[in-house]
Amino acid sequence: MTGRPQWEDSLFELIRRTSVDLPGDVEEALRRALAREEKDARARWFLEGILANVEHARRTDTPLCQDTGALLFRFHVPVGFDTNALSAATRAAVARATRLGYLRQNTVDSVSGAVYQTNVAHGSPVFCFEQGARDTVDVRLIMKGGGSENMGAQYSLPCADPGAERNLEGVRRCVLDAVTRAQGNGCAPGVVGVCIGGDRASGHEHAKEQFLRRMDDRSRVKALARLEQRILRDATRLGIGPMGMGGIATLLGVKIGALSRLPASFFVTVSYMCWAFRRRGVLLGRNGGVQRWLY
Amino acid sequence: MALLTPRPLQHPFTLTQIRGLRLGQLVKVSGRVYTARDRVHKYLFDGGKCPVDLEDGAIYHCGPVATRKEGGWEILAAGPTTSIREEAYAPKLIEQYGLRVILGKGGMGPRTEEACARSGCVYLQTIGGAGPMLAAHVARVHGVYFLKEFGMAEAMWELELKDFPAIVAIDAGGRSLYRRIQQASRRVLRRLIEREEPFEAVRSGDADP
Structure with missing residues (x-):
């Protein structure tokens, strides 16, 4: 894997986008749900609040839910790709996103109760690697609240x-x-x-x-x-x-x-x-540059 | 409908004001509240010294995202966390400290309902997950306690709210909107399971060519 800084930048951008904005299909589903609740003013009040929040987070570039969740990464890499370097770049991107407030300090030591500063710990983030025939690295991220x-x-x-x-x-x-x-x-x-x-x-x-x-x-x-x-x-x-x-x-x-x-x-x-269904994906080229955003 | 016209609720809360709130009433909360989640609850429940005055006050089940700025803190996200985890602790805190308002999400259990009825406290549901939008209703941060011991999410933040949106989900008579909806949904579930057409595993159109 070459060009480590670019990999880290791309992965950081993936985390930022996932944290501050819902994918379009989920937001659309929320709007349809609001339209169907025409008779229930209380349900509408909640859904309108939820949608206002989605817009607010997007506009202000802040995490759309304060529980920035478990970070579930799924990589599809070319055969023989160095996944150790990829996970190291991902950990660095997670630490940066935490420092900049796109992720909450959200990872706790299960024995001592201590809170990790960067969300990088044994078991966090969660990785899954698969090898495929393609020349690009396909990265998907889901942030799932507790x-x-x-x-x-x-x-x-x-x-x-x-x-x-x-x-x-x-x-x-x-x-x-x-x-x-x-x-x-x-x-x-x-x-x-x-x-x-x-x-x-x-x-x-x-x-x-x-x-x-x-x-x-x-x-x-x-x-x-x-x-x-x-x-x-x-x-x-x-x-x-x-x-x-x-x-x-x-x-x-x-x-x-x-x-x-x-x-x-x-x-x-x-x-x-939850309704704060944060899911993003990106295709990265050989040098770690963004080829295409998914979803 | 009057219930859906938000009613202002200003700290310090009075017993009369709290008893006058009806189930399902929308409210806009302003003034001082303290965040408290698992660690603070356990600490106070175990007899730890409370650094602030909670009488006629409010606790908010919330672990905010905060950043330091010049001269203090800025709250970036301040949505609620699931309240039911505090069910074992809440009744004692309501009675010992004279709490009038609990803010959170998802509701509380029968022991908290009873405590609300006994001492005149309401539980308000706000919009779960709506962190940044709710943070816009935090006018300022007065201070933070236990930051070093418990971390950012579990610390006790002293916040000044402005028109914070919520709904009365357990009233000062101990009546619970959750209980009503839960019981009704369980009845529907029984009907969906016992009386509805079972799902057919195979249908002629299912077979792939």
Whole structure:
């Protein structure tokens, strides 16, 4: 990897953009939710406040939520690429973004309770590397707040409550159950990422990977595409609404993926993403320069 | 509708004023509040000395993003954090310190509802995640306590609010909007599970060519 400063600059810019502005598809989903809440003045009050906040953050170049979240980086690199140098440049970019106020000091030592100055620590940021045939480095960043992360859930089917058997109807019940348990605590209206199958660890990872999908896409697996639509429709009837204060905008989206599983296990894993759904991506050239912004 | 016309609420808060607030009333909070989240709550609950006067005052569940500027601090983001984590501590603090207002998000549990009813306190929900927009309602920073011990997010910030938007979600009678919505949503969930058409795994149109 050559030109380390340029890599660091590009990665810093990725973090800055992710922190201060929502991707267009998410903001659009919030506007559509507002339009649908025509009869509920309280739900409208919250959604208008949320949208005003999005504009405010963009205009003032400040983090759109003060919980700048867990930093989930996913890299797609050319074969043989030096990922050690890439993660070092990313850590340096994270430290810089923290110093400049685009990230809060948001990383705590789990044993001593000490707060890290730069958000660089064992386990932070979170990296995932994959190799591919392309000549560019594809970087995706999701910033996921703690309040929404706390609302995640994993079910081992069959599961008596909510009466879920090992089929897609069981998956529907689990997801609706998780959304009902979350109420407004994950900063509704949110998006749920779901993984059917996998093991306990890969289930959570694949559920979060669903957040890389655009709001307007549909699963290529037709049964899952239908299930996503069905759960989204069901969720409007729960009445939880923005911040759990009532309304039809309980969810903005449902994204479901599936992994193979062992015969003995059938996990359904639900990851909750708040309305402050910060997701950005960038394609970087061989020298670390920006080729194209994604989303 | 009167509930949706924001009512001004100025520190120090009086018992009469707080008891007069109805569930679902929009308010604009002005004056002094103190941020407190997990560390400060635990510290005060365990009998730690409170450096400020909280009587007739407000606590805000918030870990702000702040930067130093000449002569003090600037708050860049000041949205709420999830309140339910303080459920074990809040009742004691409400009663011991005579708190009148708790600001946060997501609501509190039955013990806090009871404490609100007993001592005349309300819980106000503000807009979760709306950090910078809410920071624009922080007129100034009077000071900060426990910064070194607990860090920026967990420190106790003394803030002057100006027309800070919120809604009465637990009133001084201990009635909770969350409880109502939660109970209703659980009933709907039962209906969606037990009485609705189950999802069909296979449909003729699903098969890929």
